[in-house]
Amino acid sequence: MLKVLVCVSGGGTNLQAVIDSIKDGRIKNAEIVRVISNNKNAYALERAKENGIPGTCVSPKDYGCREDFHKAFLDALREDAPDLIVLAGFLVVLPEEMIREYKNRIINIHPSLIPSFCGTGYYGLKVHEKVLERGVKITGATVHFVDEGTDTGPIIAQKPVQVNEDDTPKILQKRVMEEAEWVILPQAIDWIANGMVEVKEGRCRVLA
Ligand code: GAR
Numbered sequence: 001m002l003k004v005l006v007c008v009s010g011g012g013t014n015l016q017a018v019i020d021s022i023k024d025g026r027i028k029n030a031e032i033v034r035v036i037s038n039n040k041n042a043y044a045l046e047r048a049k050e051n052g053i054p055g056t057c058v059s060p061k062d063y064g065c066r067e068d069f070h071k072a073f074l075d076a077l078r079e080d081a082p083d084l085i086v087l088a089g090f091l092v093v094l095p096e097e098m099i100r101e102y103k104n105r106i107i108n109i110h111p112s113l114i115p116s117f118c119g120t121g122y123y124g125l126k127v128h129e130k131v132l133e134r135g136v137k138i139t140g141a142t143v144h145f146v147d148e149g150t151d152t153g154p155i156i157a158q159k160p161v162q163v164n165e166d167d168t169p170k171i172l173q174k175r176v177m178e179e180a181e182w183v184i185l186p187q188a189i190d191w192i193a194n195g196m197v198e199v200k201e202g203r204c205r206v207l208a
Contacts, residue, residue, distance in 0.1 A: 002030040002193040005082035007090035008037050010124075012044025013177055014088035014109055014185050019051050021186035030193040033080040036073070038092045060092070070095040084192055087146065088185065091123055099148055104199050106146040107192070109185045111176050113158055114142040118151035128169040128176070137163050139172070141180035143188040145199065154204045156197060157184040 006015050015035060021027040035048035040057040048055035058076050063069040074095060077085065087108040099106065110118055111127045117139070122130065131139045140160040147153035159180035163172060191197050196207045 002189075003033045003080065003083045004030050004086055004189065004193075005033055005077060005080055005084070006035045006086045006088050007092075008035060008042055008044035008088050009039050009091040010042055010044060010089050012042065012047045012088065014181055015044050016047050017182035018086065018088065018186055018189060019047065019053070021190070027186050027190040028194060030084075030189055033082060036076055038073075038090070044089075070097070074098055074101075084189070086185070086189065089124070094146065096148065099146060103147075104145050104154075107143055107156065107188060108146050108151070108153075109181050110142045110144065110151055111139075111173065111181060112142065113138070113140040113160065114144060114151050114155060118142075120150050122151070125169050125173055128172040131163060132167060132169060132172065139163055139176060141176055141184060143184050145204070154199050154202055156188045156191070156204050156206070159184050 006018065008015055019032065022030060032053050035044060035053055035055045037045050037057050038059055040059055045055040045057065056076050058073045060069040063072060074097065083105065085102055085106040087106065112118055112131065117127050117130050138160050140158060142155055143157045144155045145153040161176050161179045191206055198205045198207060
């Protein structure tokens, strides 16, 4: 059984998609051992509680410097010895030590088709604002492994989503979540839990 730890910062709809997929069998051989938030008001923590999953808040506001926060965050992670860390709307830059320690064991969901609309400053609603500003006709979501760069790690899964003429950033965000994020994140976790993802020379192969 793959031990999954989910890191969140906000609403937690992707966390909910993972919880539901484990319950209904779309994700096999995986369990969520803990949810960690950097924000004590994150609704995602409520979702964890409602589903009997231990939740922890490690907020940078409670530490005098970044180093102390990173140490506390890493200590909290290590406690459950997770096999896989899922960043599900986690808006904190990860400590380098964590990226090294969990190489090819951290995945992130990003709300665009990487390498478009990603990198520093592209998160949450901002991504969809930029997509509409540029006028692209297709956007989507990506699940990728996390490396030292921002949104640069090996890509596991992507799904395109249509952009409509009258979209607002919020309407587009909702469509990308419903049609892409909530589908490919559980899918990627299921693949990993069942030994179907291989990383070679910076690229992923899914052994379907
Ligand atoms: C999601 O759209 C996720 O793709 C995005 O934050 C949102 C979190 O929503 N993540 C990023 O932008 C990371 N760069 P949720 O809390 O409802 O899952």
